[in-house]
Amino acid sequence: xxxRTLPRLRIQRATLxxxxxxxxxxxxxxxxxxxxxxxxxxxxGDYDTGEYAGTDWEPCECWNEHCRxxxxxxxxxxxxxxxxxxxxxxxxxxxxxxDEPPF
Numbered sequence: 001x002x003x004r005t006l007p008r009l010r011i012q013r014a015t016l017x018x019x020x021x022x023x024x025x026x027x028x029x030x031x032x033x034x035x036x037x038x039x040x041x042x043x044x045g046d047y048d049t050g051e052y053a054g055t056d057w058e059p060c061e062c063w064n065e066h067c068r069x070x071x072x073x074x075x076x077x078x079x080x081x082x083x084x085x086x087x088x089x090x091x092x093x094x095x096x097x098x099d100e101p102p103f
Contacts, residue, residue, distance in 0.1 A: 008063075011071070019074035027063040034060035 008026045013019070027038035034040055042056045059065060 013074075014068075014070075019076055020070050021072040021074065023069045023071055025063050025065070025067040027060060031060060031062040034062065038063055038065070 008028065009023045010026050012022055012024050014022045027034060027036050029036040037060075039057050039059045042058060044053055044056060045051055046053045
């Protein structure tokens with residue numbers, strides 16, 4: 001399947017290689033193979049013990065996950081722009097943090 005067949009499009013925000021709004025293809029919702037998920041998961045076990053060892057993902061043929069078009073490149077924030085880091089203080093406390101026990 002290529003990008004030329006009728007894709008079901010949605011808008012997403014991409015961060016790599018640079019921030020942008022992109023159009024991407026979505027899985028066919030009535031696909032009998034994947035039920036609209038876009039792929040099939042296969043659980044597998046360890047050969048010696050039979051214990052669960054992981055999951056493989058097999059993409060379905062009803063969509064192309066690599067089919068995307070950049071709509072609008074987004075600017076990245078400058079380094080001097082203030083960013084929130086850490087936890088958000090309690091807005092109802094007198095100094096921004098509460099020293100009361102939680103009862």
